[in-house]
Amino acid sequence: MTIDIKKCILEDSRKLQEISYETFSETFKHQNSPENMNAYLERAFNLKQLEKELSNIFSQYFFVYFNNEVAGYLKVNTNDAQSEEMGDESLEIERVYIKSKFQKHGLGKYLLNKAVEIALECNKKKIWLGVWEKNENAIAFYQKMGFVQTGAHAFYMGDEKQTDFIMTKELELAGE
Numbered sequence: 001m002t003i004d005i006k007k008c009i010l011e012d013s014r015k016l017q018e019i020s021y022e023t024f025s026e027t028f029k030h031q032n033s034p035e036n037m038n039a040y041l042e043r044a045f046n047l048k049q050l051e052k053e054l055s056n057i058f059s060q061y062f063f064v065y066f067n068n069e070v071a072g073y074l075k076v077n078t079n080d081a082q083s084e085e086m087g088d089e090s091l092e093i094e095r096v097y098i099k100s101k102f103q104k105h106g107l108g109k110y111l112l113n114k115a116v117e118i119a120l121e122c123n124k125k126k127i128w129l130g131v132w133e134k135n136e137n138a139i140a141f142y143q144k145m146g147f148v149q150t151g152a153h154a155f156y157m158g159d160e161k162q163t164d165f166i167m168t169k170e171l172e173l174a175g176e
Helices: 010-031 034-045 047-055 107-121 136-144
Strands: 003-007 059-066 069-078 090-098 126-132 148-157 160-170
Touching: 003 107, 010 034, 010 047, 010 059, 010 069, 010 090, 034 047, 034 148, 047 059, 059 107, 069 107, 090 107, 107 126, 126 136, 126 148, 136 160
Parallel strands: 090 126
Antiparallel strands: 003 059, 059 069, 069 090, 126 160, 148 160
């Protein structure tokens, strides 16, 4: 079993679009209408949008490979790329998705640890993420990884307003 991680570049936009569609659909299609799913997928994962995000110096995407196959991805944001105003001492984990057939192999933990590593390299004091209030498996996983709920914000799936819990983890910087 080999696990590798690779930073995405602009030329990865189509591969990123494919895995984004696949993992988001696997995760949420059973709890949302097809119309709202399609509206969100088209808005969030069209090539122009992904290329814009890949070009933003304050956002980074990473693919995780399991036995040389793309198994999932991570997106982190700092500074003004964060989806909420959380300050310069924070790093946002905006997306962490693993294809269903690769779940339960520790890849989500691997990606979260990569986010922590990036945050520490950037001298961030906390990491945070938004998770849908109905995504109980993800909430339990984040709690196990040391995140606590610190708030909530609105998330739109098509025209449906949903609630995401904001979960935060404080980091200890070297020398503190």
